[in-house]
Amino acid sequence: MSDLDENLAPAPASDVDPRSLKTSPTAEEYFILSRLDGAITIGQLCKISGLGAEKTLQCIENLHRHGLIHLPGTSESPSANSSPPSAAANSESDASKSSNTDELADSIRDRFPGDFTNFAFDEELLEQQVELEIDFKRELLFVHQQLDQIDYYQLLGVDRDARRRRLRRAYFPMSKRYHPDRFYKKITGDFEPIIQNIFERVTAAYQTLSDRNKRAEYDAALERGRASHASLRGSTPASRRSESRENIMGDRKRNMAFKVLVQRGDKAFDKGRVALALKEYRKAFGLRPDAELALRVARRLLDEQVHLDDGISFARMAHKIDPDSPQAVALIGALYEEKGGLDDALYHYELALESAPGDPELTARISRLKQALHS
Amino acid sequence: MERIIGIDLGTTNSCVAVVEGGTPQVIPNKGGYKTTPSVVAITESGRRLVGQMAKRQAITNAEHTVYASKRLIGRTWDSSEVRHCIETCPYKIVQGPHDDARIKLRGKEYSLPEISSIILQEMKLIAEEFLGEAPDKAVVTVPAYFNDNQRTATKDAGRIAGLDIVRIINEPTTAALAYGYGRDLDSTVAIYDLGGGTFDISILDIFDGVFDVLSTAGDTFLGGEDFDARIIEHLAFEFAREHRIDLRNDEMALQRLRDAAEKAKIELSSMDETEISLPFIHSKDDGEALHLQTTLSREKFEELTIDLVQRTLKICEATLQESGLTVDDIDDVILVGGMTRMPRIQKEVKDYFGAAPSKQVHPDEAVALGAAIQGAALVEGSDDVLLLDVTPHNMGIMVHGGGFEVLIEANSTIPTSHSHIFTTVRDNQTSVKIVVLQGDNDQAEKNELLGEFVLSGLRRAPAGEVEIDVTFEISADGIVSVHATDLETGKEQSITVSATSGLTEEEIEDMIAENEDYLVELKHGEELEDQRARVRKAIREIEKLIDQDSDGDEIVAQLQQRATSAIAEARDYLESRDSDALQTAGDKLEKVLQSVRAAVHSA
Ligand SMILES: Nc1ncnc2c1ncn2[C@@H]1O[C@H](COP(=O)(O)OP(=O)(O)OP(=O)(O)O)[C@@H](O)[C@H]1O
Numbered sequence: 022m023s024d025l026d027e028n029l030a031p032a033p034a035s036d037v038d039p040r041s042l043k044t045s046p047t048a049e050e051y052f053i054l055s056r057l058d059g060a061i062t063i064g065q066l067c068k069i070s071g072l073g074a075e076k077t078l079q080c081i082e083n084l085h086r087h088g089l090i091h092l093p094g095t096s097e098s099p100s101a102n103s104s105p106p107s108a109a110a111n112s113e114s115d116a117s118k119s120s121n122t123d124e125l126a127d128s129i130r131d132r133f134p135g136d137f138t139n140f141a142f143d144e145e146l147l148e149q150q151v152e153l154e155i156d157f158k159r160e161l162l163f164v165h166q167q168l169d170q171i172d173y174y175q176l177l178g179v180d181r182d183a184r185r186r187r188l189r190r191a192y193f194p195m196s197k198r199y200h201p202d203r204f205y206k207k208i209t210g211d212f213e214p215i216i217q218n219i220f221e222r223v224t225a226a227y228q229t230l231s232d233r234n235k236r237a238e239y240d241a242a243l244e245r246g247r248a249s250h251a252s253l254r255g256s257t258p259a260s261r262r263s264e265s266r267e268n269i270m271g272d273r274k275r276n277m278a279f280k281v282l283v284q285r286g287d288k289a290f291d292k293g294r295v296a297l298a299l300k301e302y303r304k305a306f307g308l309r310p311d312a313e314l315a316l317r318v319a320r321r322l323l324d325e326q327v328h329l330d331d332g333i334s335f336a337r338m339a340h341k342i343d344p345d346s347p348q349a350v351a352l353i354g355a356l357y358e359e360k361g362g363l364d365d366a367l368y369h370y371e372l373a374l375e376s377a378p379g380d381p382e383l384t385a386r387i388s389r390l391k392q393a394l395h396s
Numbered sequence: 397m398e399r400i401i402g403i404d405l406g407t408t409n410s411c412v413a414v415v416e417g418g419t420p421q422v423i424p425n426k427g428g429y430k431t432t433p434s435v436v437a438i439t440e441s442g443r444r445l446v447g448q449m450a451k452r453q454a455i456t457n458a459e460h461t462v463y464a465s466k467r468l469i470g471r472t473w474d475s476s477e478v479r480h481c482i483e484t485c486p487y488k489i490v491q492g493p494h495d496d497a498r499i500k501l502r503g504k505e506y507s508l509p510e511i512s513s514i515i516l517q518e519m520k521l522i523a524e525e526f527l528g529e530a531p532d533k534a535v536v537t538v539p540a541y542f543n544d545n546q547r548t549a550t551k552d553a554g555r556i557a558g559l560d561i562v563r564i565i566n567e568p569t570t571a572a573l574a575y576g577y578g579r580d581l582d583s584t585v586a587i588y589d590l591g592g593g594t595f596d597i598s599i600l601d602i603f604d605g606v607f608d609v610l611s612t613a614g615d616t617f618l619g620g621e622d623f624d625a626r627i628i629e630h631l632a633f634e635f636a637r638e639h640r641i642d643l644r645n646d647e648m649a650l651q652r653l654r655d656a657a658e659k660a661k662i663e664l665s666s667m668d669e670t671e672i673s674l675p676f677i678h679s680k681d682d683g684e685a686l687h688l689q690t691t692l693s694r695e696k697f698e699e700l701t702i703d704l705v706q707r708t709l710k711i712c713e714a715t716l717q718e719s720g721l722t723v724d725d726i727d728d729v730i731l732v733g734g735m736t737r738m739p740r741i742q743k744e745v746k747d748y749f750g751a752a753p754s755k756q757v758h759p760d761e762a763v764a765l766g767a768a769i770q771g772a773a774l775v776e777g778s779d780d781v782l783l784l785d786v787t788p789h790n791m792g793i794m795v796h797g798g799g800f801e802v803l804i805e806a807n808s809t810i811p812t813s814h815s816h817i818f819t820t821v822r823d824n825q826t827s828v829k830i831v832v833l834q835g836d837n838d839q840a841e842k843n844e845l846l847g848e849f850v851l852s853g854l855r856r857a858p859a860g861e862v863e864i865d866v867t868f869e870i871s872a873d874g875i876v877s878v879h880a881t882d883l884e885t886g887k888e889q890s891i892t893v894s895a896t897s898g899l900t901e902e903e904i905e906d907m908i909a910e911n912e913d914y915l916v917e918l919k920h921g922e923e924l925e926d927q928r929a930r931v932r933k934a935i936r937e938i939e940k941l942i943d944q945d946s947d948g949d950e951i952v953a954q955l956q957q958r959a960t961s962a963i964a965e966a967r968d969y970l971e972s973r974d975s976d977a978l979q980t981a982g983d984k985l986e987k988v989l990q991s992v993r994a995a996v997h998s999a
């Protein structure tokens with residue numbers, strides 16, 4: 022029936038609030054919970070509960086499933102043995118580890134003022150195709166956006182009087198969670214700078230609090246901050262500016278990649294490898310929809326009379342970004358004309374003329390086309 | 397399956413390891429040894445020799461045999477290290493095109509990354525034979541105190557050898573990984589690593605599989621070689637006193653002295669006294685032969701080298717202070733590196749730390765094992781091991797007046813970044829040069845130059861008005877990048893610091909191509925040898941058979957005729973490098989051989 026060891030002494034989990042559970046415990050379960058103190062064993066409890074052994078065991082099992090009690094020797098202290106983990110033992114400890122990391126996840130969420138379930142996540146980022154679990158993505162955004170709202174003590178989840186050992190125990194699991202090495206094989210996209218940022222902040226917290234002088238300085242700054250209701254962030258210039266820098270850095274990388282792709286495209290074009298060039302330009306365009314680039318590419322295709330259809334699609338991209346500019350529309354017209362699609366050409370020229378009334382070049386083209394169409 | 401091997405590229409010995417089925421293990425070389433001497437030689441015929449083979453022929457080929465090249469990698473031409481090697485090394489060191497040092501062997505100049513690449517190539521081969529496939533990724537270790545130029549040069553060596561070095565990590569740190577892997581530790585340890593060329597000390601916190609480096613320091617010019625040098629000096633001095641001849645001016649004699657000194661040093665680790673006997677070490681102008689015959693006691697040896705040992709302890713002291721700890725905080729001391737087998741060193745370390753050093757790790761293998769552990773952890777993304785390594789030197793930029801402004805402090809955990817706002821110092825200053833440096837001196841010029849770039853187009857304004865943000869970043873793989881942003885215009889400049897490994901991108905690409913050519917050539921040479929052997933064997937067998945009498949038999953005589961001409965033809969190609977012709981000749985001969993055999997049997 023039940024495989025609970027009668028000699029175990031369950032203890033209530035102090036860090037879980039029963040009210041936060043989806044399915045709230047029954048009154049009987051609550052009653053059993055109130056009897057537990059970490060000393061009384063399951064066997065004894067069955068005798069004294071007045072509910073009968075079966076019911077009592079049932080309650081204990083449910084409480085355990087809800088995470089409301091700890092059973093010593095079950096999922097706790099998984100790596101107490103000192104021999105290297107064998108393959109078989111590994112999977113077992115993985116399971117218990119994952120429950121440890123869930124605990125860590127909950128504990129980390131609790132350190133921040135925001136409400137995790139109703140948090141305003143950056144949906145676009147959340148949807149980015151990367152090799153990270155959705156919950157972890159949420160956690161990263163949740164933590165990252167609020168890094169500046171809590172102090173180093175809160176970030177590590179330690180008391181103001183925490184000493185070296187305690188700090189180490191708080192920091193090490195967090196460093197494991199956010200160190201970029203852990204994601205070496207994973208595609209992390211725009212989460213990469215976020216992960217690194219969190220790691221750096223957690224590390225700064227640990228290093229500041231473990232160094233006597235730095236900690237004293239930090240505490241003083243914290244007091245000043247409290248007094249003036251200023252922010253409670255780190256005291257170094259780096260952390261003061263870290264958020265804007267992070268943005269700059271993301272943009273910076275993107276800009277650099279954009280430039281490189283455009284250069285590659287130009288080079289390929291110069292060598293006559295137009296299809297390859299267009300591929301590079303499209304990638305660049307994907308990074309940054311740049312009207313100028315699209316126009317330039319379309320124009321060059323027109324000049325060299327190659328890949329005219331691609332030319333049209335690039336000109337359309339430019340038009341989409343800047344709908345009021347007649348240039349892109351006129352260019353579409355010219356490309357159609359070059360292709361021999363005179364009707365389409367005429368249509369686009371006339372459209373362009375609407376945004377650039379009286380343009381002599383356009384007017385000339387239109388009358389020339391009309392003549393050609395009539396004859 | 398993707399795999400990342402671990403390589404300890406040592407000054408004297410190199411070692412390669414891999415994690416197989418969760419167990420890290422060192423891969424022995426063809427000779428069955430777990431370490432391979434870091435010696436490279438070029439033979440008269442242009443062939444490269446590596447390891448034991450190279451070491452063995454060193455005496456007769458001293459000028460073209462390179463050892464301890466790690467001491468030179470990433471150093472500039474006028475550095476004291478290069479100066480020192482020019483004086484003491486038998487191989488020829490010349491100035492390279494980028495203010496770097498190169499080694500001239502058989503008329504060709506080799507850059508130091510190239511020399512290291514030859515060793516890495518060998519380690520890669522050792523791993524390939526064991527794994528059955530060529531690994532293309534590696535974690536390679538360097539002394540903790542290596543600066544960025546030395547690290548970049550090591551990375552370039554990997555590229556030339558066709559190995560992507562995904563991480564450069566610090567030797568003592570990896571030794572700690574080997575020590576703590578698979579053990580449930582909660583302790584603070586000191587790693588004392590005295591190898592052939594370098595001394596490193598690191599202090600780490602180990603808990604829950606996290607290896608957190610608290611501080612690290614070292615001396616990249618203090619190792620076993622220096623202990624050897626003391627013996628050489630001593631022997632040469634005694635010899636000079638007796639014979640008025642300085643043996644160190646004679647390349648061959650010096651090489652023999654060097655071998656004898658190391659041998660004596662090693663023997664003195666287990667004996668109180670050792671015999672040094674070098675007969676015919678020198679022949680005088682009048683033809684008289686001189687011999688060197690003496691004994692060296694352990695006591696004398698210790699007296700000659702005690703200051704070196706003390707130097708290591710001074711560095712330990714500084715490192716402890718840096719990490720804010722005292723010897724009492726250290727739970728365990730781990731000895732790594734061949735030199736730590738010297739009893740006096742063990743004793744001094746014990747006295748200093750107040751506890752006997754741990755014997756948990758193998759002094760020659762721990763570093764490579766740790767590198768393999770880190771490689772496996774990266775591939776597996778596993779929860780068991782996380783290394784929090786540090787940057788060993790201050791990093792920063794030159795400021796007005798030649799000062800050095802530190803932006804990232806030594807012993808910062810990486811990855812890390814830091815930014816600082818600087819202002820213009822002159823009225824109407826429109827550009828600013830950012831000089832990136834690494835080192836521990838207040839004066840910019842006394843530190844290592846990592847790179848420089850110019851941010852231009854600043855607004856004309858009174859001094860101090862325009863602000864420039866300079867951000868340093870060291871990524872998890874140790875790559876340093878620097879960005880400068882003009883805060884008014886948003887204009888930015890950035891560099892990835894890698895310009896000063898001593899090689900340009902183009903040169904590296906040429907070297908990669910050259911290395912591949914060499915390997916193809918080598919392979920081709922081996923193929924040719926095989927084909928030649930086949931031709932020779934066929935010739936031998938045919939000759940054996942047709943030597944027997946023809947008995948006037950018409951058919952046999954005809955066959956003999958055919959065989960003789962085929963043999964003559966094949967001999968023409970035997971010396972050529974024409975693989976197709978050799979192949980055809982071999983095929984032809986084998987056909988003839990068959991016919992001859994058939995004829996002989998039926999006769
Ligand atoms: N039994 C011994 N007693 C004393 N010294 C020894 C002994 N065995 C080896 N050595 C010395 O140890 C040195 C080599 O050590 P090791 O192989 O650890 O160096 P390495 O890893 O190549 O160098 P490094 O780490 O400095 O780059 C040599 O100087 C060698 O003479």
Ligand SMILES: [Mg+2]
Nearest residue numbers: 406591733763
């Ligand atoms: Mg070593």
